[in-house]
Structures are given as structure tokens and as C-alpha cells.
Amino acid sequence: MSFEFFIPCPRGLEAALAAELAEIASRHLNGAPFTAGEQVPGGVHFKGGWAAGMAANLHSRIASRVLLKIAHRPYRNEQDIYALALEQHWEQWFSANETLRVDVTAIKSPLRSLEFATLRVKDAICDRLRDKTGARPSIDTGSPDVRVFAFVTATDCTLYLDTSGEPLFKRGWRLDKGAAPLRENLAAGILRLTGWTPGTPLYDPMCGSGTFLAEAAQVAMNIAPGVDRRFGFEKFRQYDVSAWQALKVAAQDAKRAARAGRGDLLIFGSDISDNMLEKARANFERAGFPALPLKQLDARNMTPPVSEAGILVANPPYGERIEVRGRGPRGEIRNTGREEGGFRRAEADTGDIAEFFQSFGDALKKRFTGWHAFVLTSDRKLPGQLRLRESAKTPLYNGALECRLFRFDLIAGSVRQRPAADEPKA
């Protein structure tokens, strides 16, 4: 049997997700049906059997969820949406014993109230189950057993059953996070955009709770992102249990083998905050690779962790989230003592931030010849602050925050310098 799936992902990562899905199909599906579909802003469509849907849940690092398409039809008003939802055979998928949550997303929809549309979809599903089974499911918006998503455009309504449950960026190993952690699926997508492959040195000089490093280590060790978690489809009345067992056992075997045969991963991190490094260590311990080398260090004083050039990746603190912390001009650690999510916020004025990025840029230019540096920031003026000219910039969204991933190629003798944003151009 073949189904249509839609996989949402952070905006900007659609092509990376499509490439990842093709890889998952060729590595894990043993010829089971999979047809790549259209990329649309915010996600990728594909067709496939249960095995493909389950493999995407287990192996995709970039997906936010895997949604199974249940119905699609033009609509004019909420009553049409109610009728569409009422016709669907929900009783084949789950019973009234499961708790339910409905979410509606709309683009250019003429509907006046999304809340009312959400209520109508929920009513239709509950009415359907009451008619067919004699009982209505309870609603649980916190941790429901089953989630239904409705996606409405100006003309059409599509109903999806979520096969993932908790969003897929929740891998199950990160309990300790800082004030501004990066979502795991955004970090994994960025790693793919950098072109990093296992064996190439990878360094994050502002690693915080270690998201880039953990994602990279799992890739290098062939550990599936979902191997330690459960999925929404496991509560469904129907899914391919034997295909799931096979996929899961293969992933568990691969994880055991990876731990036994681990070599030097060449994955390095540092951060100015010992508190954050503690969190990173606790995360790595839970994720199964406690020995990643971490150092407490101001990024302005960073040096390459190995002689071979590699990939540097970082998301530095930025205005909206947290502030730069470090030593002031006279070497004093600037700190207000205010704790936020375990992270001590810094006294940082604009001068500090400008000085920090200029020194960080100097460190890149002087000490990282041959490296490729990728910096994620919402600040479009970052290249000017670093006094480096970017060789590429990719728009990405960190939640609602519009960001850029800047690429700097630090090639010997040809580092492209640029004047500071506030200096006149020569």
C-alpha cells in the first residue's frame, strides 16, 4: 500500500531534507516503495509505504514531523471542513481511548477564525468516533496520543495524521539546554549545508549545550536520531509492525556497533561558559559519546584544534537571544550575575559586541587559514563586524527568527577582507 506523506522542516532546509530523504530511502528501505515529491516552502512531499514513513521518522535529522495525508478537498467555509473531517475513517487509525489534539495552519485562508476551524475539525473527528464506536475521545493539548493537522489554503483543505508524536527534533538525549539552544533539526540541516562529512575536523567555538557537535557525532557514528525515542504511529491501530521491528533492530544494532568501534571523531567544541560545557557533557553522556573534547575558552582566543583544516560552525549570541560574554578590554570577565536558564547573562553594550566580533574575525583570519567557517546569525551586518567578506549566505529560520548562514572561505593569501560596516569604503 502506498501513502502520501508531507514532512515539514525549518524553512530554508527543504532541499537539504529532500536530499536526506533520498539517502534514507537508498540506505534503509531495501527497495520498499519511495517516490520523492515536490519541495514547497516549509517541507517536502513524498509517496511511499509504511516502511518509508517509519524510516523517515527514525532516520531524518532535518524533518520536524512526518505527516500522513488523509484527505484533500476544496472548501468554502468551516462547514465544508467539518464535512471533510467527518467522512474520514478515523476509527481505522485510533480509538476513543486515545487522547486527541487538532492544529490548523492556514495560508491566505478566508476563514475568519482558525480557532473555530480547529474546533470544527475536532468536533467532526469526535462525532465520527462516537457514531462508529459509541465513545468520543478526550482532548489533550499537552501530550496527546494522536495529533491531527489541517492545512488550509485560499481554496483547499488537507487533513494529516501525525505519525511522529513529539516533534522529531526531540531526540530524547537533550535534557540540559542553555538560554538559546539551537533546535537539533536546524543544527543537522546546517551541518548538511556546510558539506561536512565524517573524518573532516569540525569545531564549534561557541558550542553551548553542544547541538552541532552531538548531531555530527551521531552522523559520524551512524546512530539514528530517533533510535532512543518513541513515535506517534506506535499508538495507531494499524501500521507495519514487522517492518518497524526490522528498522528499529537494525538501528539499535548499528548504535551498538558504533560504540564498540569508535575512533577519533575529530569533533571539537569550546565555550566561554563552564556551566554550558557541563550541560554539553551531560547531553553527550546521555547520547552515548561522552568523550568529545571540550574546552573552556573565549572564542577570541581560539586556535585550530588540529593541524588539518576543517569546518568551523557556530551560532554566536545575538541581540534577541543572549548577549556576548567575555573579558572586557582590561581582561575582566563581565557578568551581571543574573542567571537565565542556567546561563549567566553578560553586561554587554554595543561596544563590547562590536569588539567581540572584530576580534573573532581576526582570530579566523589569522589562525584558521584553509578552514571554511559557517556562522548562523540574525544579524545581517555580521560580515562587516567580522571584517570578512562572505562567499555565500543562506536564509534560514531559527523558529520565527529570520537568520542567515554566512560562509567564509579562509583560503591562504586570499581571505576576502571588507571594511567595517561603519567605515567608509576605500
Ligand SMILES: C[S@@+](CC[C@H](N)C(=O)[O-])C[C@H]1O[C@@H](n2cnc3c(N)ncnc32)[C@H](O)[C@@H]1O
Ligand atoms: C546562541 S548560544 C549557542 C547555542 C549552541 N549552539 C547550543 O546548541 O546550545 C551562544 C553561546 O556562545 C557562548 N559565548 C558567549 N560569549 C562567548 C565568548 N566570548 N567566547 C566563547 N563563547 C561565548 C555562550 O556561552 C553560549 O553558549
